[in-house]
Amino acid sequence: MILTVTMNPAYDMTYRVERFDRGQAHRVRSVEQRIGGKGINVTRVLNQIGKYARATGFADHAFAAAAELEMPVDFVHALPWVRRTLVISETGDGTATALWEPGARVSNPHAAEQLAVRVSGLLPDIAGLVISGSLPGGISPSLPAEIARIAVAADVPTICDVDGEALELAAEVPGVILMPNAEELERLTGQVSNTPDEVVAATRPLIDRGLRAIIATRGTEGMIASTADGSWSANLPEPLAGNPTGAGDSATAAVIAALSETTDPDWPAILVAAVATSAAAIVIPVAGEIDRSLRDRLTPTVLIEEISEPSTREAV
Numbered sequence: 001m002i003l004t005v006t007m008n009p010a011y012d013m014t015y016r017v018e019r020f021d022r023g024q025a026h027r028v029r030s031v032e033q034r035i036g037g038k039g040i041n042v043t044r045v046l047n048q049i050g051k052y053a054r055a056t057g058f059a060d061h062a063f064a065a066a067a068e069l070e071m072p073v074d075f076v077h078a079l080p081w082v083r084r085t086l087v088i089s090e091t092g093d094g095t096a097t098a099l100w101e102p103g104a105r106v107s108n109p110h111a112a113e114q115l116a117v118r119v120s121g122l123l124p125d126i127a128g129l130v131i132s133g134s135l136p137g138g139i140s141p142s143l144p145a146e147i148a149r150i151a152v153a154a155d156v157p158t159i160c161d162v163d164g165e166a167l168e169l170a171a172e173v174p175g176v177i178l179m180p181n182a183e184e185l186e187r188l189t190g191q192v193s194n195t196p197d198e199v200v201a202a203t204r205p206l207i208d209r210g211l212r213a214i215i216a217t218r219g220t221e222g223m224i225a226s227t228a229d230g231s232w233s234a235n236l237p238e239p240l241a242g243n244p245t246g247a248g249d250s251a252t253a254a255v256i257a258a259l260s261e262t263t264d265p266d267w268p269a270i271l272v273a274a275v276a277t278s279a280a281a282i283v284i285p286v287a288g289e290i291d292r293s294l295r296d297r298l299t300p301t302v303l304i305e306e307i308s309e310p311s312t313r314e315a316v
Contacts (some may be wrong), residue, residue, distance in 0.1 A: 002046055002128040005119065005147065006039030006057035008103045008136045009067075014286050019260070020088050020097055029091065035067045035084060037232045038133035038161060038274055039250035041288035043071055045277070048290055051257045056118060058106060058136060076118060078111035079136060082105050087245050087287070094241045094283075105137030112143050117231075119147050123154045127260035130252055131170075132161035141165035148173045156258035157212075160213070161252055163187075176209030177259075178195055179252055181217045196233040199224045200307050215255060215274065217248050223278075224307070225271045231307040234271040238297065240279050246287025251278040272302045 004016045014032040036046075039055055045055035048113040055067060063082040069074045083101035090096070119129070129151045145168050151158040152175040152270040159177045163184050170176055171188060178188075186192055189202040193216075194222035203214040213227040222235025254277035258270045280295035281287070 002051055002053040002130070002256055003119065003122055003126045004046075004053060004055050004057075005115070005129070005131040006037040006045045006055060006133050007034065007115075007131075007139060007143070008083070008134045009037035009040055009059055009079075010083045010101070010103070010289055011055060011063070012036030013084055013086045015086065015088045015254075016091055017088060018090065018246060019092050020090050020095070022299050027118055034071065034286065034288070035063060037054060038249050038252075038289060039130060039171055040067065040071075041246045042130050042132060042253045043282070045250045045253035045290055047071060048256060048292060049253065049257060049277070049295075051253075051260070054122075055120075055177055056115070057293035058111060058115065058130060074118060074122070075113055076114045078108045078114070080107070096245055098245055099170075103134070103136045103280075106139055112139055116143070116147055116150065120150055123156055124262075125150060126156060128256040129156050129158045130161065130256050131159070132249065134163070137168060142169050145169040145173050148176045152176055153201045156229040157256065159252055159256055160257075161248070171206055171211065172209075175212050177213045177214045177215065177255070178211065179217060179248065179255070182219070185214075186217050194309050196224050196231075200226050200231045200309070204309075213250070215271070217278070219244065223251065224302075225267050227267050229267065232268050232271055232276045232304055232307070233307055234268075234302050234304045236275065236279055237301055237303060240282050244282055246284075246289075247278040247281045248289065250281035250290050251275070253277065268304050268306075272299060272304055275302045 005013045043053040043055045056074045058078045064075040067114040083103035086099040088097040092293035173189040191202040217223045251274040254273040276298040280290040
């Protein structure tokens with residue numbers, strides 16, 4: 001089993017319009033609402049690709065009940081209400097515009113401890129852990145790192161897909177895997193990394209300090225994996241147009257699925273799977289789903305290239 005932790009879940013709303021113009025009235029062609037949040041999206045994709053996954057985190061009773069109708073869940077009921085995220089999807093060219101509510105504040109002073117205890121109790125039964133998404137008010141940014149540290153100590157592969165101070169603290173946990181996007185990586189490293197070489201150079205100090213891997217997601221430019229065993233870049237020959245919301249979560253699902261199966265990961269193969277799975281999510285208008293047949297077709301087309309370390313190039 002793989003466990004996902006979503007501390008700030010959401011009801012995902014998708015409005016489909018032919019074209020979105022600021023300042024204009026629009027006729028909405030269709031509306032979809034589903035439970036969401038980054039960890040929920042990861043859970044949904046894992047179940048799609050044949051991996052049994054359970055979701056935990058914070059929720060209210062209504063959200064937990066709705067989630068239980070779709071997937072195995074074990075939430076701490078600590079939120080007074082659950083936020084909404086709105087995506088306006090344009091059917092003309094697939095462009096998506098997102099509006100994200102900040103979410104409620106956790107008032108229960110024991111909520112963080114309850115979640116940490118719940119995850120700790122499940123560790124003997126899980127083969128992978130994903131902690132992802134924003135934090136609600138009232139929760140310390142140290143909580144993802146604290147839970148990750150407990151999981152890594154139990155030899156459970158652990159991915160932290162968080163941002164801000166929570167990402168900085170997670171980067172101090174030896175053995176953890178980070179999956180930042182370009183903006184998050186820049187804030188974490190303090191460096192603008194426009195090329196694969198620059199990404200590897202920026203992430204190398206963190207790898208040297210003990211992180212297991214950093215997989216930088218770069219939108220249409222693909223992904224870059226930095227590990228102690230080497231660094232690689234992967235991308236599609238031609239980028240796909242569509243809704244990028246949830247594409248990173250699909251990549252996270254592919255990575256943790258692979259890591260849950262082996263203690264000796266094939267990082268280039270994992271990166272290829274992440275790129276193909278992410279792309280298979282872009283063509284779906286709602287987050288948390290992939291086109292599995294497209295994923296299978298894209299996998300052999302992904303371009304993978306090893307990135308030599310700067311010291312290696314200088315020695316040649």
